[in-house]
Amino acid sequence: MTEKPHVLIHSAWYEPAMRRLDELAVTHHLYEAEDEAAFLAEIGPKCSVIGTMHYCPASLMDAVPDLKLVLNFGVGYDGVDVAEATRRGVKVVNTPAVLNDCVADMALSMTLGGRRHLVQADRYARAGRWPVEGDYPYTLNVHSTKVGILGMGRIGMEIADRCKAFKMDISYHQRTKRNDVSYRYYGDLEAMARDVDILIAIIPGGDATRGLISEAVIEALGPEGLLVNVARGTVFDNDALARCLKDGRLGYAAIDVYPDEPNIPPSLLEITDNLTLTPHMASGTHYTRNAMGMVLYDNLKAMIEGRPLLTQVN
């Protein structure tokens, strides 16, 4: 019987699924260490696998000289230096597909909540304003609107399926047109923003999409427009967003992701009337977090048994 591999777990993920790795491996939990450097120096050389949530720069790989595999909890792996991993012959896996439904659900939750002012209406009711000031002001509707999806990948397709049930007219933008969908394609994001009522961002992060949703795009969406971001905090110009929400150039925004998580830009925190803020939780359900953890489990098992990895990205 071969010895169990050692896994360095940089950051904890869904506990019940993470703990199941102990069936397959000896796990070492860096995030529990008092002295991280000492822990890494002692444990790193024993390990052949790193488990992480979106974080694995070359410096972390340096501490694990026999590294063979990086398990990334999440579909986005912009914090993992995949080019460097590839150079070192290290394989990287992520957890695609299993989170599509919950992220799409959250995108719709923020779309519906944003258009119908769920957060603000709850505040209004709880502040006792209804009997004093009368009905909550009329809001904009969801059904029969035009939605533009920025990123028509697997999650974008799930979002589009849901939007159809709300009788929405669907467009999308990304670098290349898909030949297998009939939704309206825009080669230019600003042109799409000008034509739609609602813009939902679900593109990958990283340098290729940094600042893509510029002030001009936000302005094009307009004073009755809604911007939903369940992608990455880097795809936005957050200061421009704050300015446009404050002076009415944009109607409403619902944001789940930020450039410097877990910190939320103060310029956004101070906006209450036309902004919903959630702490990066689009995939944050028991159902999905467990499923994501089990994808990593299954990949580790495949590596141990000499089978091909299931969700390799490099």
Add this chain to the structure above:
Amino acid sequence: MTEKPHVLIHSAWYEPAMRRLDELAVTHHLYEAEDEAAFLAEIGPKCSVIGTMHYCPASLMDAVPDLKLVLNFGVGYDGVDVAEATRRGVKVVNTPAVLNDCVADMALSMTLGGRRHLVQADRYARAGRWPVEGDYPYTLNVHSTKVGILGMGRIGMEIADRCKAFKMDISYHQRTKRNDVSYRYYGDLEAMARDVDILIAIIPGGDATRGLISEAVIEALGPEGLLVNVARGTVFDNDALARCLKDGRLGYAAIDVYPDEPNIPPSLLEITDNLTLTPHMASGTHYTRNAMGMVLYDNLKAMIEGRPLLTQVN
């Protein structure tokens, strides 16, 4: 040219549509009167039409002896004494159909917001808890759940159409089984509540449905269950709901309607962690309120021109 009819408007509805009645009639706005009794005594005898939002008891009809038509802004008319109107030969119209989409959208907004804790997550983010306490706790998912719709009328059908896009398994309860839908029918509400994750109420109010969602039904929904009410405040036992939310027998509720609007029961207001409260706004969009107002306009026009009414309920 015949004289314009006089319309007594008891309560104001969507202003731009309400003001268009002036094209057809002489309108008198009771809600603007300083002395309502004096206003009614002077104006009532001139009028042949009453316009109202859900309120027209026999006593109001008494003030309008030549009453021929009641225009009720809203699909629900449980505050209009229709039996009495019929006895007097008075016709009653409501505004069905045009609000189906917005009410269904709101039902889904509350369903998605409730399951994914949109209101609570926004509070958590704004209170600065994310960097201090870590990620928001995992929530329950929306997709692939079982939903029970209480009232499979026109709005219920719209809700079901939307739920399908979230891959939900759909059941319904009402007095009689529909022969034209394939959704699972339950003759017993408590049995349905026991089997589903989410219960959405969209049945008419009035005596026939008073207290239908009893403590036993709420308990049957259970500690992971979600209750959404976009129907009427009378269909609930609000005190039982408060008790079940407090002691965990029910997971979450999202409520748009109350027994004594615009007052919200204090027992509900004090519950913050597992309850969304909105001030009766399911149809409260510009789009729908305008459309509802135009249904009343079209009915009044039909009466004046001697054509059949469009949405008569008696």
